[in-house]
Amino acid sequence: MSNMDIFLSQVQKPSRYTGGELNAVLKKPGPDDLRIALFFPDVYEIGMSHLGLKILYRVLNSIDGVFAERVYSPWSDMEAFHRSSGEGLYSLETQTPLGAFDIIGITLQYEVSYTNVLNALQLSGIPMRASDREKGSWPLIMGGGPVVFNAEPVAPFFDLLFVGDAEEEISHFARALLAHKRSGKSLKWQEIFSDFMGRKGYYFPAQFVPSYRDERFSGVTPLISGYEQVTKALVTDLEEAPYDTRPVVPYMETVHNRAVVEISRGCTRGCRFCQAGMIYRPVRDRSPQAIAELARCTLDASGFDELSLLSLSATDYQHISPLLRDLMLEYGRSGVSVSLPSLRAGTLSDALLDELRKVRKSSFTIAPEAGTQRMRDVINKGIDEEDILATARIIFQAGWKRVKLYFMIGLPLETTEDVAGIAHLAVKIQQIAREAAGRSAQVIVSVSQFIPKAHTPFQWWTMDDRETLKAKQRVIEDILRPYSTVQYKFHDARTGLLEAALARGDRRLADVLERAVELGCRLDSWSEHFRFDLWQQAFADCGTSLDRWAYRQYDLNDPLPWDHIDSMISKTWMQEEWQRACQEQVTPDCRFDRCSQCGVCGGEVRLRLNRRQGLDISERETTAEENLAQMAMVPVTTLRIRYKKEGMVRFLSHLETVKSVTSAILRADLPVAYTQGFNQHVKLSFSDALGLGIQSYAEYMDIALVEQIDPTEAMARLNRELPPALAVLDARTGTFAKLSAAHHSTTYQVNLDVENGQHLHAAQWLVRRENKKGVREIDIKPHCAIMGTRPLQFAIHSNPDGVTPKPVEVLEYVSALPREQLSSFVITKMQVVGEGAF
Numbered sequence: 001m002s003n004m005d006i007f008l009s010q011v012q013k014p015s016r017y018t019g020g021e022l023n024a025v026l027k028k029p030g031p032d033d034l035r036i037a038l039f040f041p042d043v044y045e046i047g048m049s050h051l052g053l054k055i056l057y058r059v060l061n062s063i064d065g066v067f068a069e070r071v072y073s074p075w076s077d078m079e080a081f082h083r084s085s086g087e088g089l090y091s092l093e094t095q096t097p098l099g100a101f102d103i104i105g106i107t108l109q110y111e112v113s114y115t116n117v118l119n120a121l122q123l124s125g126i127p128m129r130a131s132d133r134e135k136g137s138w139p140l141i142m143g144g145g146p147v148v149f150n151a152e153p154v155a156p157f158f159d160l161l162f163v164g165d166a167e168e169e170i171s172h173f174a175r176a177l178l179a180h181k182r183s184g185k186s187l188k189w190q191e192i193f194s195d196f197m198g199r200k201g202y203y204f205p206a207q208f209v210p211s212y213r214d215e216r217f218s219g220v221t222p223l224i225s226g227y228e229q230v231t232k233a234l235v236t237d238l239e240e241a242p243y244d245t246r247p248v249v250p251y252m253e254t255v256h257n258r259a260v261v262e263i264s265r266g267c268t269r270g271c272r273f274c275q276a277g278m279i280y281r282p283v284r285d286r287s288p289q290a291i292a293e294l295a296r297c298t299l300d301a302s303g304f305d306e307l308s309l310l311s312l313s314a315t316d317y318q319h320i321s322p323l324l325r326d327l328m329l330e331y332g333r334s335g336v337s338v339s340l341p342s343l344r345a346g347t348l349s350d351a352l353l354d355e356l357r358k359v360r361k362s363s364f365t366i367a368p369e370a371g372t373q374r375m376r377d378v379i380n381k382g383i384d385e386e387d388i389l390a391t392a393r394i395i396f397q398a399g400w401k402r403v404k405l406y407f408m409i410g411l412p413l414e415t416t417e418d419v420a421g422i423a424h425l426a427v428k429i430q431q432i433a434r435e436a437a438g439r440s441a442q443v444i445v446s447v448s449q450f451i452p453k454a455h456t457p458f459q460w461w462t463m464d465d466r467e468t469l470k471a472k473q474r475v476i477e478d479i480l481r482p483y484s485t486v487q488y489k490f491h492d493a494r495t496g497l498l499e500a501a502l503a504r505g506d507r508r509l510a511d512v513l514e515r516a517v518e519l520g521c522r523l524d525s526w527s528e529h530f531r532f533d534l535w536q537q538a539f540a541d542c543g544t545s546l547d548r549w550a551y552r553q554y555d556l557n558d559p560l561p562w563d564h565i566d567s568m569i570s571k572t573w574m575q576e577e578w579q580r581a582c583q584e585q586v587t588p589d590c591r592f593d594r595c596s597q598c599g600v601c602g603g604e605v606r607l608r609l610n611r612r613q614g615l616d617i618s619e620r621e622t623t624a625e626e627n628l629a630q631m632a633m634v635p636v637t638t639l640r641i642r643y644k645k646e647g648m649v650r651f652l653s654h655l656e657t658v659k660s661v662t663s664a665i666l667r668a669d670l671p672v673a674y675t676q677g678f679n680q681h682v683k684l685s686f687s688d689a690l691g692l693g694i695q696s697y698a699e700y701m702d703i704a705l706v707e708q709i710d711p712t713e714a715m716a717r718l719n720r721e722l723p724p725a726l727a728v729l730d731a732r733t734g735t736f737a738k739l740s741a742a743h744h745s746t747t748y749q750v751n752l753d754v755e756n757g758q759h760l761h762a763a764q765w766l767v768r769r770e771n772k773k774g775v776r777e778i779d780i781k782p783h784c785a786i787m788g789t790r791p792l793q794f795a796i797h798s799n800p801d802g803v804t805p806k807p808v809e810v811l812e813y814v815s816a817l818p819r820e821q822l823s824s825f826v827i828t829k830m831q832v833v834g835e836g837a838f
Contacts, residue, residue, distance in 0.1 A: 004081075004095075009693040009823040011077040014651035015252040016044035019092030020723055022249040022663075023301060025061040025068070026093055034178040036060055037091055037101040037139070039071040041108075041116035042525065047072045048248070049256035051310065052145070053107050055167050058244040065182075066174045069093040069101075070248075073116045073523065079123065088124035098124040101139050102187055103177070106158075108145040111502035112495060112524045114154050114513055117143075119522045121157070128514060130159050130189075130206065140177075140187050148203070149232075149279050150454035150562035153502050153509035155205035159189035163565055164201045164232030165265075167242045172199075197224065201233030208564055210507050217506050219559040231566040238265055238284040245297035249304070249663055251649075251656045258306035258339075259298040263291050263323070267312040268590050269344075271369070272380045272581055273411065275453035276312060279567050282601040283591065288323050295327060299336060303663030303721070305681065307331065307338045314340040315347035316591075324355040334666065335680050346387030348394055356398075363444075364395045367406040370414075371421025377584045378413050380577075385425065392429045396436035403429065403443055409472045410450040410464035412581060419472045422447065423479035430486050441485070447476065448491040451500045455567040457577035459560070462553035463500050469493050494532040498524065501549035506561035509549065511542045570599035635673040635683065635704035639714055642730040645696045649725040650826075654689035660726060661701065668717035671707035687739045687832075688798075694807060696829035697729065698746070700739055708733065743798055744834030748807050750792040752825045754814055760786055767809045780805035786814065798834070 008014040029035055038057055040047030047053065047070075060068035069091035074082060082088060089098045098104060098120065106117055118128050121141075127133045130141065143151060144162040151161055162169070176195055177187060185191055189204055196202040209221045222228045235241045243262075250257065266283040267276070286294075295307055307327065311317055320340075327338045340356070345366050348356075368388050370376045376383065392403060407422045426445045433441035449469055452461045464472070473490050480486050502509065516538035523529035539546045554560060556575050563571075573596070580587060590596045645657065652660065662682055665672060674680040683704040690696055711731040718728045765781035784805050787793040792814060796805050807827050812819055 004087075006823045007078075007081045007085075008648075008651045011081070012075060013044075013252060014692070015250075015653070015656050016072065016075065017078060017092070018251070018648040018651050019095075020648055020725065021092075021251060022303075022660075022721070022723060023246045024070075024093060024248050025057070027061070027067050029067040032182045033065045033067055034103070034174060034181055035096070035101045036066065036068045036103045036105055036174070037071050037096075037098055038068055039089075039098070039104055039106045039117075039120060040073070041106060041113040041120065042073050042110075043075055043523075044072045044250070045252060045254040047107070048250050048254045050107060050109065051244075051260050051262065052166070054244040054247055055242060056105070056170055057248070058246065059167055059170055059242045060174055063171060063174055063178075065178050069096065071098055071104075071120070073113075073120060074123075076523070076529065079119075079522075082123050089120055099126050099139065102181065103140045103142055106141070106143045108143045108147045108151060108154070110525060111147050111153075111499050114502060115517050115521045115524055117154065118157065118513060118517045122517065128157050128517075129510075130156060133159070134188070140189060140192075146276065146279060147503075149275070149565055149567055150504065152210070152507050152561045153505045153513060155507055156510040157513075158205060161203040161205065162201050162233070163203050163230055165235040165241075166201070166233065168235055169199070169201055169233050171242075197227045199233075200231045203230040203565065210561065212508075217559060217561050220561075220564045222564070229564050229566050232279070232568060234568070235265075235284065238262070238286050239290050243294055245294060246301040247298060249302050249660070251652050251660050253656070253659065256308070257304070257659075258308050259295070259302055259304040260308045260310050261291055261294045261298065262286070262310045263314065263317050263320075264311045267316070269313060269316075269382055270380050270577075270587050270589065270596065271382075272378075272457040272577055273369075273408070273450060273453070275456050278455050278569050280312065281569065281598065285317060288319050288326070291323060292326065292330070295331075299331065299334075300667065303665070303667035305336050305663075305666065307336055309338065309340055313344050313347075315344050315352065321349060321351040321355060324352065328355060335674055335682065344383070345391040346383045348391055353394060353398060363402040363404055364400045365404045365406065366391060366395075368425060369406065369408055370411060370418060371407060371423070371425050372418045374584060375411060375414060375418040375421070377586050378581050379411060380581070380587055382586065382589060388425065389428060389432060393432050393436060396433050396441060399437075401437055401441050403433065403441075405429065405443065405445050407445065407447045408450045409447055409476075410469060412450075412458055412461045416472075416475060419475045420479060423476045426480065426486050427483060430483055433485070439485070442487065443485065444487045444489065445476070445480065446489045446491075447473070449493055449496040451496055451503060453503050454560070454562045455565075455569060455574075457574045457581060459504065459574070460554040460556055460558075460578065462551050463496075465547070465551060466493055466497070492527065492530070495524070495530060497546055497550040498532075498535055500551075501546055504552065504554075504561070505549055508544075512538050512544070515541050568600045570597070573598045633673065633706040635706055637705050637708055637733045638736055639670070639703040639705055639709065639711065639731060639733050640736050641701050641703070641715065641718070641728050643699050643701065643722075643726060643728045645690065645699055645726055647695075647725040649723065650690075650693055650695045653692060654686070657690075657699075657726070658686060661722070664718055664721040665703060667721040668714075670703065670714060670717065671705050671709060673704035673706050685739055690829065691807060691827075693823070694827045694829060698829050698832045700832070702736060702739060705733070744832050745795050745797045746829060747787065747793065747795050747831040747833070748810075749828045749830050750811055750825050752792050752811075752815060753790040754792050756789050759816065760814065765810075765813050767805075767813055778803050780809055780813070784810050793830075 038053055040053055057068050060066050071089055071091050090096060121128050126138055140159050142160045143158050144166050148161045148163050193204055207223045207227060211218050264285045266280045268283050269277060271277050324338060369381050370379055373384055395403060405426055409419055426443055430443045433443055450463060452458050452463060480488050516535055519534045519538055521531055521534050536546055587596050665682055673683040675683050685702045687700040711733050715728045715731040764779045766777045767780055768775055768777055783797045783799050785795045787795055794810050798804055811822055
C-alpha cells in the first residue's frame with residue numbers, strides 16, 4: 001500500500017480525495033500539451049457544487065491538447081498528511097502535484113477563502129507572491145469569480161485575474177497558451193500580456209500600480225497606455241454559451257448534489273446591497289426549449305434524482321410556470337423532483353403554486369431582507385408587507401409546515417424601529433402559520449449583518465461595529481422571546497467583519513493575508529476552524545487593525561481601489577442610487593418599467609427578453625397522476641446482483657456506495673419499482689455495510705422490478721454506468737430471502753502472513769469494544785474460523801441474535817499488531833456462502 005492509501009484509511013471523509021468519479025475526464029497528456037489545474041479553495045463537497053467550475057472543466061477538456069484536472073482544499077487531517085509527508089496538493093484525476101501544472105486556475109467565490117489559496121500554494125512549494133515567481137519555472141497563477149471585481153487584497157499573489165463570464169473566452173485563452181507553449185515560449189505573464197490586454201476580462205495586476213496619501217488609497221496608475229481599465233467579459237447570448245451536460249457525479253454527499261440548469265443570468269430588481277444583482281447584469285434568459293434539452297442531457301448522464309433550475313430570481317423567469325409543469329410531466333415518472341432554489345415574495349401565481357405543491361419540501365424560504373417598508377424602500381427590495389404576508393399565507397395553506405425568513409441588520413440609514421420591525425413581521429407570519437397550518441408550524445428567522453460590497457450603490461457605506469450589532473440582536477431577541485415557535489438565528493459577526501475588510505480592501509491587505517497564513521488561518525468559513533484572535537494578531541503584526549478596514553467609509557467622490565475594474569454599471573448611476581436610497585425612493589425593475597439607465601445594456605433588456613420564444617408544450621396524454629400511478633406499479637420480480645468494490649473505491653462509506661449504485665441504476669434505465677409516499681425513491685436493499693477501506697468481491701444488492709428483464713442485459717446496462725472498481729460481477733432474477741435477515745458465512749483474505757501460534761488455539765479470542773456505555777470485552781472465536789495463515793484467510797459467521805465479529809477485530813487479534821498499524825494491510829472480502837448469496 002502507498003502512503004496515501006494508508007492515510008486515506010485514517011482521515012475523515014476519504015472520498016474527498018479518491019477521484020475516479022463518473023464522468024471525470026482521464027486523458028494522458030504529452031510534454032507539449034497544456035495542463036491546467038482548476039483549484040477551488042474549499043473542501044470537495046463545497047467545490048463540487050459550483051456550476052461555474054464544472055462548465056470550465058468540461059470546456060477545457062473538450063479542446064485537443066488541453067488537460068484540465070480538479071484540486072480542492074484539504075481538510076485539516078489531510079493537510080497534516082501533506083505537511084508530514086512533504087507531498088504537495090495533487091489533482092484528483094491523475095494525482096499530479098499542483099506545481100507540475102502549466103496553469104493553476106483558482107475560483108474566487110468568497111473573500112474569506114483567500115487563506116485557502118495561499119495555503120495551497122505554500123503546501124505545494126509554490127512562492128505565494130507573483131513577484132517571487134518571476135525567476136524559476138512556476139505555474140501561471142490565474143483567478144476568476146465574483147470577488148475578482150475587487151480582488152486587490154490578493155492581487156499581488158496572482159499573475160492574471162479574469163473579470164466576468166469566462167465560459168466562452170476560456171477556449172480562446174487555452175488555445176492561445178497551447179500554441180505559445182508548443183512554440184517553445186514561456187508561459188510567464190510578461191510573455192503573454194500583449195496577446196490578451198486588448199480583450200475584455202483580462203486583468204494583469206502588475207500593470208496597475210496603486211498609490212496612497214496619508215494612509216488612504218488615492219488611485220491606481222496604469223503602466224501601459226490603452227490599458228487603463230479592465231472591462232468585464234460578457235456572454236451576450238446564454239442560449240449559445242457552453243454548458244456541462246456530463247457533470248462529474250461525486251461519490252460523497254455534496255452541498256448541492258443534483259443536476260443543475262441555469263435558466264437565466266443576471267437580475268434587474270436592483271437591490272442596492274446585492275453585488276450579484278449588479279455584476280451579473282444584464283439579464284439573459286435561456287429559452288424553455290434549450291432548458292429542456294440541457295435537463296434531458298444532464299439527467300441522462302448523471303442519474304441524479306433532483307433537477308434544480310438556477311437563477312438569481314427563478315420566479316422572474318417569464319415562462320417559469322409552464323416550464324416547471326413540462327419538466328415535472330417529463331421526469332415525474334422517473335422519481336426526479338424539480339426544485340427552484342430562489343423564490344421571491346409576491347411572485348407566486350396560482351399556476352406556479354400548483355406545480356410547487358408537487359415538489360413540496362419541508363421548508364420554504366422568503367427573504368424580506370428588512371423589517372419595515374421604509375427600510376425595504378431604502379434598499380430597493382421592491383416588495384411590501386402585504387406581498388410578504390400574502391406569500392406566507394399561501395405557503396402555509398398549501399401544506400408547508402416551516403418557513404425560513406432571511407433578514408439583514410446594519411443596513412444604511414437603519415433605525416431601532418427598523419430592527420424591531422424584523423421581529424414584529426416574524427410574529428405576524430407566526431400567527432398566519434398557526435391559523436393556516438396549526439400549532440406544529442414553525443417560523444425560522446435568520447439574521448445576518450449587512451456587508452458593503454464593491455460595485456453596488458452601498459459600496460461607500462460603513463458597517464455597524466460589534467457592540468451596535470449586539471444591541472440590535474437583543475432588540476430582536478427581546479421581542480421574540482415569548483414566541484416559542486419562532487426560532488431565531490444570527491450569523492457570526494466576527495466572520496462578517498473579516499469579510500467586510502477584505503471585500504473593500506486594497507493591496508496593503510496582502511501582507512495581512514500572508515501573516516494570517518503563517519499564524520495558521522485557513523478554512524475560515526468553517527466555524528470550527530475560524531480563529532478570530534489570530535486574524536486580529538495578523539492585522540496588528542502588520543501595523544493596522546481589523547476594525548479600521550471593516551468600518552471604513554468612503555465619500556461619494558473618493559477614488560476606490562476597484563475603479564479600474566469596469567462592471568459596465570455606471571458609477572454615476574450608483575451614486576444616484578445612493579442618493580435615492582437616502583431619499584427612500586424606489587427604482588422600478590426595468591423589465592417591467594422604464595430603463596433606469598444603469599449603463600449595462602443601453603435599454604435593450606426588454607427587447608432581448610421578448611425575442612425569446614414561448615414554451616412549446618406538446619399535447620400530452622400523460623398526466624401527473626398517471627405518472628404517479630406508473631411509479632406505484634407492483635414489483636413482479638427481484639434482481640439480485642453481486643458487485644465488487646476495489647481500489648480507491650473501497651474508501652467510500654456505505655451511504656456513498658449506495659448513492660453511487662443508485663444513480664447508476666437510474667442511468668441504466670432499468671424497470672425499477674418505487675417506494676410509496678411523498679418522496680418516492682428506487683426500491684432496493686443492500687447487504688450489511690462493508691467497513692471503510694475493506695475491498696470486496698462479494699457485495700450484494702436487491703432491486704425490485706416492475707417488469708421481467710434478462711439478468712445478463714441488466715448486468716451489461718449497469719456496468720456501462722458504473723466505474724470499473726464498482727462493477728457488477730453476477731446477476732439473476734427471482735424471489736430471494738431478505739439480505740438483512742439471511743444467515744451466511746463470509747470469507748476474508750489479508751495480504752499478511754501470520755504464524756500459527758498458540759494464541760490461535762486459545763479457548764477465547766477476546767476483543768475490546770467501546771461505546772457510549774463504556775468498554776467491554778467480547779469473545780469472537782465462536783463466530784469465526786482461520787482457513788489459512790500464508791496469507792491470512794478467515795471466515796466470519798453471521799450471528800443476527802448476538803455479536804458478529806468485525807474483520808478488523810479478527811485481524812487485530814490474529815496478527816497481534818496494534819490497530820494503528822493495521823491500515824498497512826488490505827482486507828479483502830472474497831466470498832459469501834449461505835442464504836444471502838447466489
